[in-house]
Amino acid sequence: MSSYLNQGYLDIEDITVPTEERFAKGAVAVIECVQNIPCNPCTDACPRKAITIEGSINNIPNIDFDLCNGCGICVAQCPGLAIFLIDKTFGEETATIGMPYEFLPLPEKGEEVTLLDRAGNECGRGRVTNVRNTKAMDRTPVVFLEVDKDAAMRVRFFRRDSK
Amino acid sequence: MRLDQHPILSFDRGKPITFTFDGKPVNANEGESIAAALHAAGYKTLSHSLKLGRPRGFFCAIGKCSSCMMQVNGIPNVKTCMVLAEEGMDVRTQHGWGELKNKPSSRTYPRREMPLLETDVAVVGAGPAGLSAAIYASKFGAKVLVFEENTKVGGQLIKQTHMFFGSRDHHAGVRGIDIGDKLISQLGDNVEIMTETPVVGYYAPGELAVIRDHRLHRVRAKKIIVATGASENMLALPNNDLPGVYGAGAVQTLMNVYGVLPGKRMLMVGAGNIGVIVAYQALQAGVDVAAVVEALPVIGAYQVHASKLRRCGVPILTRHTIQTTWGDGQVEGATIVRLDDNWRQIPGTEQDIACDTICLSVGLKPTVEIFFQAGCSMAKIPELGGDIPIRNEFMETSVEGLYVAGDASSIEEASSAMLEGRLAGLDAVEKLKGSSDELQELKNHVKESLDELRAGPFGEKIRQGEKKLQEEASRL
Numbered sequence: 001m002s003s004y005l006n007q008g009y010l011d012i013e014d015i016t017v018p019t020e021e022r023f024a025k026g027a028v029a030v031i032e033c034v035q036n037i038p039c040n041p042c043t044d045a046c047p048r049k050a051i052t053i054e055g056s057i058n059n060i061p062n063i064d065f066d067l068c069n070g071c072g073i074c075v076a077q078c079p080g081l082a083i084f085l086i087d088k089t090f091g092e093e094t095a096t097i098g099m100p101y102e103f104l105p106l107p108e109k110g111e112e113v114t115l116l117d118r119a120g121n122e123c124g125r126g127r128v129t130n131v132r133n134t135k136a137m138d139r140t141p142v143v144f145l146e147v148d149k150d151a152a153m154r155v156r157f158f159r160r161d162s163k
Numbered sequence: 164m165r166l167d168q169h170p171i172l173s174f175d176r177g178k179p180i181t182f183t184f185d186g187k188p189v190n191a192n193e194g195e196s197i198a199a200a201l202h203a204a205g206y207k208t209l210s211h212s213l214k215l216g217r218p219r220g221f222f223c224a225i226g227k228c229s230s231c232m233m234q235v236n237g238i239p240n241v242k243t244c245m246v247l248a249e250e251g252m253d254v255r256t257q258h259g260w261g262e263l264k265n266k267p268s269s270r271t272y273p274r275r276e277m278p279l280l281e282t283d284v285a286v287v288g289a290g291p292a293g294l295s296a297a298i299y300a301s302k303f304g305a306k307v308l309v310f311e312e313n314t315k316v317g318g319q320l321i322k323q324t325h326m327f328f329g330s331r332d333h334h335a336g337v338r339g340i341d342i343g344d345k346l347i348s349q350l351g352d353n354v355e356i357m358t359e360t361p362v363v364g365y366y367a368p369g370e371l372a373v374i375r376d377h378r379l380h381r382v383r384a385k386k387i388i389v390a391t392g393a394s395e396n397m398l399a400l401p402n403n404d405l406p407g408v409y410g411a412g413a414v415q416t417l418m419n420v421y422g423v424l425p426g427k428r429m430l431m432v433g434a435g436n437i438g439v440i441v442a443y444q445a446l447q448a449g450v451d452v453a454a455v456v457e458a459l460p461v462i463g464a465y466q467v468h469a470s471k472l473r474r475c476g477v478p479i480l481t482r483h484t485i486q487t488t489w490g491d492g493q494v495e496g497a498t499i500v501r502l503d504d505n506w507r508q509i510p511g512t513e514q515d516i517a518c519d520t521i522c523l524s525v526g527l528k529p530t531v532e533i534f535f536q537a538g539c540s541m542a543k544i545p546e547l548g549g550d551i552p553i554r555n556e557f558m559e560t561s562v563e564g565l566y567v568a569g570d571a572s573s574i575e576e577a578s579s580a581m582l583e584g585r586l587a588g589l590d591a592v593e594k595l596k597g598s599s600d601e602l603q604e605l606k607n608h609v610k611e612s613l614d615e616l617r618a619g620p621f622g623e624k625i626r627q628g629e630k631k632l633q634e635e636a637s638r639l
Binding site: 004005006007008009010032033034035036037038039040041044045056057058077078079080081082102103104105116117118119120121138139140156157159 | 168330462477
């Protein structure tokens, strides 16, 4: 039995991760959707047709990491909020993670936040580098966090400090 | 407890009004149901059980559970979740069965002709299935009347803030709240929707009784499509009638339709898609979610839904159930307990959780009374939700001209409900107005889409149920 069926979140082994070589070229989308569910808006979202679902709509999406240019449009379009934009070229020691964030109030650029992993456990502090929230994103803003490079595939959410 | 901001929704609060509850003034806004307005004012107890006088709050918030019945302007047994608050209304707690004051004696009771409404197609229920049926029946020339008991059109879509799955053809990627508007915009000129008009009976052949403006009306229709949806299951546990125990749909109604918080801290029971989605929506509204408990060893919800809740820090406890809930007049907490592999509670694993809200998401049951009354051949198929009318591949029941669509025919996603509605609407209009290549093509396309949606592992249960249903149908 896959552990996500019991724990509700994916282990890193469940996820198709881009190579370090690809990461070195810039931002790239990582799709954390591994179950056969009837859903395909991600394939329509990608302007470069990097995301495909072959055959049945129930098949899982494949992403061509070389075609993906890291535009991030798919992040706000995925109904499962399961796509993350990883940029390991952001800084010497740091990467950014773009993640869907459907909560209010939105964090502010420059704000420091507590980082959370897939299980909601705290894993250090990070900084908000950008908040993308256009009309086309239809109320699914994407928040970009600067994190330690080695945390880029671990951090998936954050908590704002209570004021 | 009214929300002033929400990440997805904006609440158009109506004009401020005041009504009285047992003589005390309550501030409300136009457009709020009496029950929602009372909730916002902090009153969760709406009625009392008849024998023991135990306090009751509403469970369903869509007019099905009857635990919100109160006396309104002297009229007893008013479902306050379905009636909008009005300025100066006199709302009172009802004691006992309720009595109509100033009832005319039978001798003076006025005899009136029942108004008659005639149409090609009558649709019962303006949710995703009913609206889809109306769109497609009208598209090919049928005059359609849609009857909806609620004040709002869209059924359960009006509280679904999340983006839907499926493909673009089934409005995937669009939020449920916006799909209702899309469907309404597709309705032809030959469709009329009557809200606050419950259907109370079927009379052969092809007649319905409906109540409109407090008056019984007859409806004569050549075809009838029933899309009455479903009601939420209760869970047997001590004190499950305490105010503060809600069905998941009721929590959605409060939070997402009226912008009223159900409470401050919630325990969710059931980790299927609905349980996990509503727990996430509660977080979005600012409710603290203590945990989700699930008796099964696995999470039934899609992994992506479970993941987005887990990363917010909400535990999902499989092989756990709620043992009891307690509180003085309303929910103050719950005890959860671990289950062993034989579903027995493991002594010593009890854990108390402080919460003022318990949300039950333990399955749905099709609303099928009208089919029983019509004399449809019924089948009990657990995979599809329980008792359902036996139907053919185009959703027609054993009573000719009477169709079923949506959750009333099998508990599934809204995307399948819309496709079933299209199918019923197309078949009904084909029999009334004749066929065409375009109509046949559409019918085939809808059937293929439906099969495709059910093709994956999450459609397994539905496929098994469909198979049983076909076996039952072949025996007729």
